[in-house]
Structures are given as structure tokens and as C-alpha cells.
Amino acid sequence: MKILIVDDEAIVRRSLRRAAEHRGHEAIEAEGGQQGLQLWCQESPDLVFLDVLMPDLSGPEVLSRLGEKKGPAKVILISAYAGDYDSGAAQQMGADLFLPKPFADIFKVIDLAEKMVNRV
Amino acid sequence: MDLKLNSKPQMLWLSSVQPDQSFQMDGLRGLVEICWSTNWRQAQAETEQKFFPVILIELTDHVDEDCWQYLASLRIDLPLTVVMVLVRQPDFNLISLAIHRIKPWRILEGKMSLTDLQGHLSEAFSEHQQILSQKSVLERVKQQNRRLEEMTLNLEGLIRDRTEDLNRSKVETEQNVRKMSRLVHFVNEVNGLMSPEELLLTLLHEAKVFHKLSEVILAVAGGPSEARADLRLIYGRGQRVYVKQGNNMWDPSSRIRVDTKEDSLYLANEFGRPFSKVLAFPIQLDRPGVSAILFFEHSFDGNEVEAFIGFMAQRVQTLSLALDRSLLEQELRRESLIWEQTFDGIEDPVAIIDKNWQLLRANRHFTAELVPGRSCFEHFAGRQAVCLNCPLDQERLSLQAAHSLVKRGDLAYEVYSDPIQLRENRAVAFVNHYVDVSLQQKLQGQMIQNEKMVAIGHLAGHIAHELNNPLTGIQSLSQLMRAELPKDSELAEDLFEVEKAALRSQKIINNLLSFARRQEGGSQECFDLNGLIESTLPFLKTAMTSYRCDIDLAPTALKIRGDSQLLQQVVFNLINNACQAMDGEGRLDIATRVIDSKKPQDSRSWVELKIKDSGPGIPPHLLQTIFEPFFTTKGEGQGTGLGLSLSRDIIGKMGGEIRVESRLGEGAQFSISLPLEERV
Incomplete structure (x- = not known):
């Protein structure tokens, strides 16, 4: 499974990449919205971890820019701003799930991602 | 020889x-x-x-x-x-x-x-x-004797003459004294009188020696405001006096007139009956636009007329002075009534106070009844001492207008005080105008509180965001490392501790967020009081560091209903106050328990929270006012708390109550009791 991680926080990207690789998945990191948008189109990932608040382009903006080019990728919105969104709001914006940071258990997050991709 | x-x-x-x-x-x-x-x-x-x-x-x-x-x-x-x-x-x-x-x-x-x-x-x-x-x-002795005898004879004659003279003049003097004393009596009488009616009555009484006098009429025309519209005929005989509205003006000449046809005709027209002989005494008044005259209906003959004119000549000046004053007083009364009504009509309390806080005048919104000799604070606030922040405190020395916020029970008034000089060369008095700013203050207090909480919310959100990202790293990477290490290794255990610490940090952040997040409209959730206290204490850790804290929470969850965020603010403030009161060292007791209602008709159970400090205690005179709005013992800018009055409101809305017990030197204990929603 190819996973794209879009977050301006290096430690968050690293955490998610290390957990994904631990489970044998391929992980690509994007440091911001713009790069995320570019990599999304280039790499066609199976799943994207998309941070909400980023300096250049926010997660929801990335989603709206992608539009139809989003492809089959599953999207998990992640945010350190608790209470900003819930999964309902996330779905309206074209994402599949919303997860607040920090994650209680990083492996459960990967489990969740695997389930979402495998369900299709 | x-x-x-x-x-x-x-x-x-x-x-x-x-x-x-x-x-x-x-x-x-x-x-x-x-x-x-x-x-x-x-x-x-x-x-x-x-x-x-x-x-x-x-x-x-x-x-x-x-x-x-x-x-x-x-x-x-x-x-x-x-x-x-x-x-x-x-x-x-x-x-x-x-x-x-x-x-x-x-x-x-x-x-x-x-x-x-x-x-x-x-x-x-x-x-x-x-x-x-x-x-x-x-011879000489004889001669002298003769002369002595002559002199004696002369003297006796002289004495006899003098005695006769004296006797004669004594009678006259007595008569004069009687006359004068009657006049003096009359003047005194008249001076004490207020109304023209009373004046006429006194004159009637005085003139009762003149039996042939039938009717006496005092006519007064004009006034300051109504001009000629007001023509009053005050008339009477014996002991009774009547007043009627006049129609026309009398002969305005200022002479004393004896039995003129014009005067008889005038009175006949006014009274609708014939008048035969009429004496007319115009009264000279100082008041502009006002004239007065006395008419006497009589059946005197020549000598009696003269005697009566003499009698009146002695009194007419006194009468005119008295009438002048009486009319002036009536006018002043009317004017002062207008002012008084204006004064009373003002919805805000207004009072005039001297520099010793004696109440001189006040409108009815200030006090229902002005008791002379009582101070403004007794009247207004029912206090025995000058109100806190009284503007007079600074103003009486500087004589500059001042204003300040003064309390009256649960209400707050902005008092605007201006020095005035009531009379020339008299001590300065102060006009105080009280504007009820209670609602404004309350709203302002709530607004400040809301803004404060919004600011804290923003700050908390920002901190949460900034902390949550690194926490994600700490927690996730710890988990990862732990997964890659053998389960029983020391390092794995260390990492587990790191993970737990991160979790605790996360929890604190969440509590801070919920503390700061004000839900509009006030929620009515069911929550655990113990849990609320536990989630609040971490924010107070720095405040509580130097004190011995004894936290004794009920063993079971205490479910109550209401706005948990607001209650949390109350608890936060009470604990924070307790810490501030102790200043350095002391002991803090926080306890919760379930108490059953003591009232037989009330089957509900209650939850009680006690927060007790070992500080200096609250002075008895402040215990009464501590829950009143705008109460603070803290300096300006230090009173950042919720305020106990707002706390009381919040507890009240939840159906509970807050009490305080304190003795000087023995600390203070605040107790909050709230209805228990369900027993767990």
C-alpha cells in the first residue's frame, strides 16, 4: 500500500512513515500542501494522511484543488486543533475520516488505514 | 463791751x-x-x-x-x-x-x-x-421758720399738683399702653400669619370693638404669573372668612375713601347685594403687578369714622407688609413646589448634602422620608458609616466635582457630586446625582468574563495545536520504538513511561481546551463533580504548590446537571482565591460528599463541595457583602477572577447555593451544595 503523508510537522510525518514502514507499507512525505498536491498527482497513493492546518495550502484546499484528480485514494484528515472537525465534516470535504492529533496508538491508526484501503 | x-x-x-x-x-x-x-x-x-x-x-x-x-x-x-x-x-x-x-x-x-x-x-x-x-x-430764726413754713406750703401744693398731673397722665399712659400693646399684639399676630385669609381673620378680631362694622372685604388682584386673571375677594364678619373670585377691578386710586358711591357700587356688583356706606383703604404693596384694598361696610357716624380711620392708620402698614410677605411666600411655595416636583420627577436619586454628610434635601427616589439630622448614608444605604468610595471624601477638600461608584445593597450607583453654594457666604453643599449602573456593571462584568474566556480559549487552542504535534511525535515514536524492542527490555519500559507522560500532557491540554471553550446558551449536561475537580486541579498546580493540600473526594461519582464549564470556572476561582488568601503557606482542604436533605418534604440528595483555607479569614463586616456584585478586596487589575457574585449566580442557576463561613484568623470555608442528579 502506498501512503502519502502531507504535514508540515516533520515529527508527525516521521511518526506516520515509521509506523507505515514497520507494517511494510510504502510511505511518501510531503512537507506542505503544494508538495502534497504534486506528489498526490505523481504517485497516485492508496491512502493520504492530510493535515488540516499548513502554512502554504491547507488540507481542505488541497482536496478542493484536486477535485476529480483525487483518484481512488482514501483520505484521513489529521489535525492538532481538536474540535475543528469531525468525520462528518471531513466527508463533506472529500475526506474519509478525521483523526485528532496526537494519536492514542499509532498502530491502531495504521490498522484503520489498512482496513479502509482493503475494504475497497 | x-x-x-x-x-x-x-x-x-x-x-x-x-x-x-x-x-x-x-x-x-x-x-x-x-x-x-x-x-x-x-x-x-x-x-x-x-x-x-x-x-x-x-x-x-x-x-x-x-x-x-x-x-x-x-x-x-x-x-x-x-x-x-x-x-x-x-x-x-x-x-x-x-x-x-x-x-x-x-x-x-x-x-x-x-x-x-x-x-x-x-x-x-x-x-x-x-x-x-x-x-x-x-428774729432770724423766726424769719427762717416763716420761710420754711411758706416753702412747706408751696411744696405741698407742688406735690399736690404733680400728683394730680401724674394721675391724669397715668390714665392717659395706660390708655396709650393698652392701645400700643394691642397694636403690638396685632403686629405680632399678623407677622406670624401665612395667608391673606388669616390676615383678614385677625383684622376682624381686632376690629370687633367697632360694633357698627358689618362686613370686611380684602380684595387682592394680580399675581406674578397669572397677571390680572387672579382677583380674589376675601370677606368675612365675626369668626368666619370666605373667598370668592372677583370679576372686575376696583377704583385703583391710592387715597383712603370714605363712603364713595363708586366703592359701594363696585361691591354691590361683585356681591350682588346693596352696600350703603363703605370705607376703602388701599394697601400699598411692594410686589409688582399685585394690588390690594380693604373695604369696610359700616354704619359709623362722624366721630366713629375718625376713630376707625385712626385705628386703621396704625395697622395698615403692618397689614401691607404682612400681605406682601404672605403673597411672596405663596409665590415661593408655588415656585418651590415646582422645583420639588421637578426634583422628585427625576428618576435617579438626587440629594443635597453638606460637607459633614448631613442630608439637606433629597428627592423621593433617594429616600421616602427625610429625617433631619440623619446622614446621607443612613438614608440611602442604611449604613452607619460613610459609603465606600464616597465622592465627597475627595471633593469636600478640593471642591472639585467628583464621581465614583457607590453601592447600595445589591445595586451599584455611579455618584456624580458637584459642589454648590446654596446661599452667599454659606458653607458649600454638594449635589449628588446617583445613576444606577448595576445592570451595566453586571453586563460589563459578564462581558469581561466572556472576553477573558474567549481569550483563554484562543490561547488554549493555539497552545494545544502547538503542543499536540510534538506530542504526536513523542507518543507515536515511543510506541514504534517499543514495538521494535524486546518486550521485557528496560528501554521498552522507559519508553512506556515517556508514552504515559505524553498521554497525561494530552489530557491536560484537552482539559484546558474544555475549560476555555465557552458553549453558547449554557449546556445542561450531566457530569461528575469529582471528575470536574480532578480535571481542574492541574491548572492550579502552580497556585497550590506551597500549600499542604488535602483532597478528600467522595468515593463514587457525583452526577450533577448543569453547565460544567461554568461550574469549573467557579471551582477554579474558589481554589485560586483560597490560595491567594493564604499568601505563602497554609493548608487547603477540598472535599466532596453526598448529603441527604434535612427537610422531610424534600427527598432529594445533595452534593456538597467544601473548599477550606487556613488564611487570615474574612472580616465579619465583609461577610455580608462578599457575594454582592462589584465586591473586591483586590487592587485594580488584580481582580481577574469571576467574582463571587457571578459564582453565586451560576450556582443558583444550577439549583444550588453557595455559603461562606469564616472567623478572623481561622481561615474561610466556602461550601457549594448542588442537587444530586443520580446516585451511582
């Missing part, structure tokens, strides 16, 4: 014997002028013509009765003359006869030398002189 000094004295020598035969007369002639008589008839003739100070009678034996009678008469006829008898022969009978009949001054007896005779004569002349001087003294 020394005969030689005077012109020669004269003497009569009566002797039947020739002197030449008896004495050497030459020796005597140098001293006295002697008139010789040889018989008594000759001597009588001599004494009738001429006065002799001394008569010497030389007796011989042949003295006839006629001669004796003549000689006896000498003492009476010539009282000033010294009579001596010379008897040459020692004839006892003759001597005793002479003594008996003549009663001489001295009897010279026997043969006598010239010198002896000279001595006797000299003594006789001195005797004469003595008699003379005695007589003149007597």
Missing part, C-alpha cells in the same frame, strides 16, 4: 435825788450820755420819745403807786432795755418791793464808788448787747 469804742451810749437815770448830791457825775459823763429824770412822768415821756439801752432807777422811800406801776411796765414795754435799781439806803422792804414789782436785771445797793457804778453800767450795756443779739438771732 468796751464802751469807749462806740459813740457814747445813752442811759436814763431816774432819780428824785439830784445826781450832784449822790455822785460825781463828771466821772460818768465821759463814758455815757445820761438823761436825767427826776420823776416817773418825765421818764415816761423820755422813754416814749427815745430808746435807752439802760435805765437806772434810784429808789427812795417815797415811791407812789403810779410810779410803781410805771416801773413795773418797763419790763414789758421795753424788753430790750436793761433795768437796774439803785437803793442807797439799806431798806429791805424797798428792795424786796423793787425785786417783786420791777424785776430788775440787777439791784445796786448802798453807797457806791464811781468805779463800782462804772463797772455795773458797763455790764448793763453788755447785757443789753446780748439781749439785742439774742433778739436778732430769735
Whole structure:
């Protein structure tokens, strides 16, 4: 499974990449919205971890820019701003799930991602 | 007496014997002028013509009765003359006869030398002189007595006259005094009176001695505001006075008028009945636009009219002064009534206060009843001492307008105080205007609280965001490392601790977020009081560090209903206050428990939270006001808390109550009781 991680926080990207690789998945990191948008189109990932608040382009903006080019990728919105969104709001914006940071258990997050991709 | 000094004295020598035969007369002639008589008839003739100070009678034996009678008469006829008898022969009978009949001054007896005779004569002349001087003294005394008598007589007459005069004038004076005292009485009476009606009544009473007076009418026209519209006829007789509206103006001339047709006609028109004889006394008034006149209906004859005019002349000036004053007072009353109504009409309390906080005047919104001698704070706030922040405190010294916030029970007033001078040269007073700013203050307090919480919310959100990202790393990477390490390794255990710490940090952040996040409209969730306290304590850790904390929470969850965020703010503030009160060291007790209602009709159970500190305690006088709005003992900018009044409101909305118990030096204990939603 190819996973794209879009977050301006290096430690968050690293955490998610290390957990994904631990489970044998391929992980690509994007440091911001713009790069995320570019990599999304280039790499066609199976799943994207998309941070909400980023300096250049926010997660929801990335989603709206992608539009139809989003492809089959599953999207998990992640945010350190608790209470900003819930999964309902996330779905309206074209994402599949919303997860607040920090994650209680990083492996459960990967489990969740695997389930979402495998369900299709 | 020394005969030689005077012109020669004269003497009569009566002797039947020739002197030449008896004495050497030459020796005597140098001293006295002697008139010789040889018989008594000759001597009588001599004494009738001429006065002799001394008569010497030389007796011989042949003295006839006629001669004796003549000689006896000498003492009476010539009282000033010294009579001596010379008897040459020692004839006892003759001597005793002479003594008996003549009663001489001295009897010279026997043969006598010239010198002896000279001595006797000299003594006789001195005797004469003595008699003379005695007589003149007597005369003078008599004269003086006479004059005294005359004077006495005169004086008596004078006294009699004076007494009569006095008696006469006493009657007059008494009459005058009576008149004057009546006048004085009248003046005094009149001065104390307020209304024209009372004035007329007094005048009626005074004039009741004039029996032929029937009706007395006091007409007053005009006024300051209503101009001529107000024409009053005040009339009466005996003890009663009536007032009626007049229609027309009377003859405005200022003369006293006796029985004029015009006046009779005027009154007849006004009263609708005939008036025969009328005396008219115009009253001079100082008040512009106002005139007055007195009409007397009477049946006096000539003298009585004069007497009555005299009577009135003495009183008309007093009446005019009194009427002037009475009208002025009526006008002032009207004016002051307008001001009073204006004053009372102002919805805000307004008061005039002197510099010693004595209430001089106040409108009805300030106090229902002004008790003289009571201070403004007694009236307004029911206090025994000056209100906190009284603007007068600074103003009475500077005499500059001041304003400040003053409390009256649960209400807060912005007091605007301006110094005024009520009268010239009088001490300054202060007009205080009280604006109720309670609602404004309350809203402002709530707004500040809301803004504060919004600010904390923003800050908390920002901190959460900033912390949550690194926490994600710490937690996730710890988990990853732990997964890659053997399960029983020391490092794995260390990482587990790191993970737990991260979790705790996350929880604190979440609590902070929920503390700061104010839900609009107030939620009515069911929550655990113990949990709320546990999630609040971490924020107070720094505040609580230096105190011994004893936290004794009920073993089960205490489910209550209400706005948990607000209650959390209350709890936060109470604990924070307790810590601030202790200042340095002390002991903090926080306890919760379930208490069953003591009231039989109330089956509900209650949850009680006690927060007790060991600080200095709350002074008794502040215990009453501690829950009142705008109460703070903290300096400006320090009172960042919720305020106990807002806390009381929040608890009240949850159906509970908050109490405080405190003794000076023994700390303070706040207890919150709330209805228990469900037992777990």
C-alpha cells in the first residue's frame, strides 16, 4: 500500500512513515500542501494522511484543488486543533475520516488505514 | 463791751435825788450820755420819745403807786432795755418791793464808788448787747421758720399738683399702653400669619370693638404669573372668612375713601347685594403687578369714622407688609413646589448634602422620608458609616466635582457630586446625582468574563495545536520504538513511561481546551463533580504548590446537571482565591460528599463541595457583602477572577447555593451544595 503523508510537522510525518514502514507499507512525505498536491498527482497513493492546518495550502484546499484528480485514494484528515472537525465534516470535504492529533496508538491508526484501503 | 469804742451810749437815770448830791457825775459823763429824770412822768415821756439801752432807777422811800406801776411796765414795754435799781439806803422792804414789782436785771445797793457804778453800767450795756443779739438771732430764726413754713406750703401744693398731673397722665399712659400693646399684639399676630385669609381673620378680631362694622372685604388682584386673571375677594364678619373670585377691578386710586358711591357700587356688583356706606383703604404693596384694598361696610357716624380711620392708620402698614410677605411666600411655595416636583420627577436619586454628610434635601427616589439630622448614608444605604468610595471624601477638600461608584445593597450607583453654594457666604453643599449602573456593571462584568474566556480559549487552542504535534511525535515514536524492542527490555519500559507522560500532557491540554471553550446558551449536561475537580486541579498546580493540600473526594461519582464549564470556572476561582488568601503557606482542604436533605418534604440528595483555607479569614463586616456584585478586596487589575457574585449566580442557576463561613484568623470555608442528579 502506498501512503502519502502531507504535514508540515516533520515529527508527525516521521511518526506516520515509521509506523507505515514497520507494517511494510510504502510511505511518501510531503512537507506542505503544494508538495502534497504534486506528489498526490505523481504517485497516485492508496491512502493520504492530510493535515488540516499548513502554512502554504491547507488540507481542505488541497482536496478542493484536486477535485476529480483525487483518484481512488482514501483520505484521513489529521489535525492538532481538536474540535475543528469531525468525520462528518471531513466527508463533506472529500475526506474519509478525521483523526485528532496526537494519536492514542499509532498502530491502531495504521490498522484503520489498512482496513479502509482493503475494504475497497 | 468796751464802751469807749462806740459813740457814747445813752442811759436814763431816774432819780428824785439830784445826781450832784449822790455822785460825781463828771466821772460818768465821759463814758455815757445820761438823761436825767427826776420823776416817773418825765421818764415816761423820755422813754416814749427815745430808746435807752439802760435805765437806772434810784429808789427812795417815797415811791407812789403810779410810779410803781410805771416801773413795773418797763419790763414789758421795753424788753430790750436793761433795768437796774439803785437803793442807797439799806431798806429791805424797798428792795424786796423793787425785786417783786420791777424785776430788775440787777439791784445796786448802798453807797457806791464811781468805779463800782462804772463797772455795773458797763455790764448793763453788755447785757443789753446780748439781749439785742439774742433778739436778732430769735428774729432770724423766726424769719427762717416763716420761710420754711411758706416753702412747706408751696411744696405741698407742688406735690399736690404733680400728683394730680401724674394721675391724669397715668390714665392717659395706660390708655396709650393698652392701645400700643394691642397694636403690638396685632403686629405680632399678623407677622406670624401665612395667608391673606388669616390676615383678614385677625383684622376682624381686632376690629370687633367697632360694633357698627358689618362686613370686611380684602380684595387682592394680580399675581406674578397669572397677571390680572387672579382677583380674589376675601370677606368675612365675626369668626368666619370666605373667598370668592372677583370679576372686575376696583377704583385703583391710592387715597383712603370714605363712603364713595363708586366703592359701594363696585361691591354691590361683585356681591350682588346693596352696600350703603363703605370705607376703602388701599394697601400699598411692594410686589409688582399685585394690588390690594380693604373695604369696610359700616354704619359709623362722624366721630366713629375718625376713630376707625385712626385705628386703621396704625395697622395698615403692618397689614401691607404682612400681605406682601404672605403673597411672596405663596409665590415661593408655588415656585418651590415646582422645583420639588421637578426634583422628585427625576428618576435617579438626587440629594443635597453638606460637607459633614448631613442630608439637606433629597428627592423621593433617594429616600421616602427625610429625617433631619440623619446622614446621607443612613438614608440611602442604611449604613452607619460613610459609603465606600464616597465622592465627597475627595471633593469636600478640593471642591472639585467628583464621581465614583457607590453601592447600595445589591445595586451599584455611579455618584456624580458637584459642589454648590446654596446661599452667599454659606458653607458649600454638594449635589449628588446617583445613576444606577448595576445592570451595566453586571453586563460589563459578564462581558469581561466572556472576553477573558474567549481569550483563554484562543490561547488554549493555539497552545494545544502547538503542543499536540510534538506530542504526536513523542507518543507515536515511543510506541514504534517499543514495538521494535524486546518486550521485557528496560528501554521498552522507559519508553512506556515517556508514552504515559505524553498521554497525561494530552489530557491536560484537552482539559484546558474544555475549560476555555465557552458553549453558547449554557449546556445542561450531566457530569461528575469529582471528575470536574480532578480535571481542574492541574491548572492550579502552580497556585497550590506551597500549600499542604488535602483532597478528600467522595468515593463514587457525583452526577450533577448543569453547565460544567461554568461550574469549573467557579471551582477554579474558589481554589485560586483560597490560595491567594493564604499568601505563602497554609493548608487547603477540598472535599466532596453526598448529603441527604434535612427537610422531610424534600427527598432529594445533595452534593456538597467544601473548599477550606487556613488564611487570615474574612472580616465579619465583609461577610455580608462578599457575594454582592462589584465586591473586591483586590487592587485594580488584580481582580481577574469571576467574582463571587457571578459564582453565586451560576450556582443558583444550577439549583444550588453557595455559603461562606469564616472567623478572623481561622481561615474561610466556602461550601457549594448542588442537587444530586443520580446516585451511582
